[in-house]
Amino acid sequence: MDKIAETILKFLRLDNIVHNLTGFVEDRIELMKVEIKEDVGKVIARGMVMIALFLMGFLFLISLVWDSLILSTGILKRPIQVTGS
Numbered sequence: 001m002d003k004i005a006e007t008i009l010k011f012l013r014l015d016n017i018v019h020n021l022t023g024f025v026e027d028r029i030e031l032m033k034v035e036i037k038e039d040v041g042k043v044i045a046r047g048m049v050m051i052a053l054f055l056m057g058f059l060f061l062i063s064l065v066w067d068s069l070i071l072s073t074g075i076l077k078r079p080i081q082v083t084g085s
Contacts, residue, residue, distance in 0.1 A: 009015040 006015070009018060
């Protein structure tokens, strides 16, 4: 059955068209795969940036709380004595 189909395609000179069409479809599929990989990479990069920003904000808030705890206990209210010549 395959030989008959090949013979008919060669007789009508459609074998090149079929070959080009299958190559086109395969290339489109490969292009879609590459585009999906790029999109996934962009999403991962955006997520990493968001995590970094969240972490920096969290550390900033912790530093504010830590400073307020130190100031409320009076540790830093004492004047610093400077000994000089």
